[in-house]
Amino acid sequence: MTSKFDVTVVGAGPAGMAAAVAAARAGARTSIVDAGTGPGGQYWRGASAVEAARLHHDMTTYHRLVAGLPAVTRYFQCHVWTVTRDGDGFLVHAVDRTGGGERTIELGSRRLVLAPGAYDRQIPFPGWDLPGVMTAGGVQALLKGHRVVAGKRVLVAGTGPFLLPVAAGLADSGASVVGVHEAASPSAWLREPGALVRNPAKLGEGAGYARMLARHRIPVHTRSVVVAAHGADAVEGVTTARLDGGDERTTAVDVLAVGWGFTPQLELPLALGCATRVDVDGSLVCEVDDGQRSSVEGVFVAGEACGVGGAALAVVEGEIAGAVAAGGPSAPSRLRRSRARLRRFARAMHRSHPVPSGWVDRLSDDTTVCRCEEVPFAALRSMRQDLDAHDGRSAKMLTRAGMGYCQGRVCGYAVGCILGQDASATTGFAKRPVSSPLTLGALATSVRRPAAGADP
Amino acid sequence: MTDFSFDGKPIPFRPGQSVGAALTGAGIRSWRSTRRTGRPRGLFCGIGVCFDCLVVVDARPNERACLRLAEPGMDVRTQQGTGHDDLEI
């Protein structure tokens, strides 16, 4: 089989863009595939719009990378549903959804760079399935990508530095942000001075958000969590409390934005058999070497999938992966130093913002754990007690948790915690041979054909 | 500004906006009812991962409203349950 491409990059976020541009610059026949309508991923969602500069960061990098993309064959609105080996290369199978249609395409490639990115980690709480309760990432996507403010009165909660730009963006766009509730202790950062000193830009960034929140008079509560969301058919109020249970108060809102950090989408690396490990934040991530090579020959992984660490790190890893995948020598020391510095910062951030334990105790019997299949907490508890089953596979088979449309993406972490499993056992929920649903008709009529795409 | 219809009502949108974003901008927060308990759902993750925002677009059910771009004249409808009730025997 002659591959159409030397390097195919899956994912057009910061890591994917950097990888594709680097590979093409090194002379490889390169393609990039992404479900979005254009490049940018989550971080630069909507960054191509005229008014984007106000909402986006690192626009210089963004424009530099966009300028390098015409050398890459681009497949947008194409959702990769699986990747298989094909001779000594690979086949990327995707569903082309341009124009609202559904047909399959296959891209042959000698090497792959997987940059699938990450999504919001979530934990359940009473009322989290009311309309108006959204992930912090979702609220941000609405704002940056669609210029829509999620609601009028918003409470932001969870943990992690991401809560600040979400709150600031909302406030700046006219929403009333009633408060930010951060579960971590305010002094956590003090235990990580090295990371901050080596990443002064991050300090400046943080200070910028703090100023913006102060200007809008948005209170930031630390060691504080959401206890429950209330409402009939949509969220109308939120009860928050200190981590130790005290100071419970209920605030009227029409949107609750919750974020507990991010977790990578690993089904494509897992489908190819790439080795994984559990990162500092409890996420399952891909193991890569100095050149961003996975444990599988010809498969490179870059960005959040190697460890959640933000866009700047993703760009560095992508550049390394693309260059090495195109046949270049190992990463230049400049990039390796940046990567090490940024990874150190990411680890420090994770250690400062753990998901607080004890959230399982705040669940009531009827709190939905699996949103897709509407599986309540009581079902999982009874599975442990009455049926003496304690593993993720049994949870799927006996309660249907993780068996719905999202295939355990949202509830996998929570189910693992409820069953008292260590994070390494979450592979069961992370493997998804079909990583994007496609009609049986599209599957049946998929044939090996070169995809059209936007050729250089 | 152009619009699409949602359960017969016109919903304005700007080019590049998703159906879910336009509905949210119009103050609509739910557009389907769940299979088992008939509870309302709308946007949750906003980026196509959670499959909560499923809606019927031009008679096709289970379209993720957060990913599907709004187009003029689109016929968007509230989804009940599986969205495939027409197949029930």
Next chain:
Amino acid sequence: MPDVVVVGAGIVGAACAYYAAREGLSVTVLERGTVGGGTTSRGEGNILVSDKEPGPELALALASRTRWLELAAELGPDRFELEEKGGLVVAASDGGAAALTRFAAGQRAAGVETVAVSADRLRDHEPNLAPDLAAGVLYPQDMQVQPVLAAVSLLAAARSLGAAVVRGEEVVAADRGPDGHLTAVRTRTGRYPTGAVVNAAGTWGGEVGERLGAPIPVLPRRGFILVTEPLPRVVRHKVYTADYVDNVASDDAGLETSTVIEGTRGGTVLIGASRERVGFDSTMSVEVLRRLATLAIRIFPFLAAVRLMRTYCGFRPYCPDHLPVIGPDPRVPGVFHACGHEGAGIGLAPGTGALISELLTGGRPDLPAFAPARFA
């Protein structure tokens, strides 16, 4: 010291444990993974008589089916979601229809209920069927069960009768006395003195047999299942094409596919069936998925617009003659085999369990077709 150690907490091991415990034997079940974590959770929960030609396996299937109904009555009808949904076998061509008619006649003579369905009446039974199929046969006795729930429930019932279930235990060897009789089963971490062990390790029954000094030729035959998005009720019975039967007995190493389609309680539709001899390779095969989708759409055209949500594969345990191994091992007194049920494990489990428990309590059921000695 337990009277019997059962190796494997899949559906067959669970059934053996239950029936033995019911006879008053003390039972310890050893499972290295999770209950039903092997092939039990990878199939569809079939309890079929329709796909079996007259012979010892069909006889066991009929007896086992009756036991399933008894178990449901004893343990609670909804305990494992037992559904007497019936099977509808359809033929797409006139040649297939003729073969199906002949096959059904033979089965009828062996005690299977069959109802011939002409082409124009097929959609009375399944309104969503393609309009141009040649004929069909309805098998009212085919049933459906939730297999993991069933294994878990049988073990819970066995435990209430005094059985012990130990997870995380992998059998590595057997100890024998000077007379050659089994005296204990050894695992990675322990030793279980016993005079009887039941090898109910399914697709790993060959491996376990080997470790017990009683090897049997059980090999894996991979099968994929497609799972659709949730749907309302769209398929009433288990519906499959006539070539399914040929598919089971084929010895081709390459890919064999036929169509099997049914609905589930959760609303998803399951689509099978493929058979390949690829060892224990669980890498997804797009070619297999493509073929299964194509065949399924031929029978139920509405499926073309329905989404595939997930897929999984499992490894059916098969023996060279495609019959299970049930009975005492001729080489190691005290070792009994109960595995190799190839795609029929769920349906045949209670029948197997009852036979094993009869053997354990001194009975001598006559099972030459299933005897481990046939491989000597």
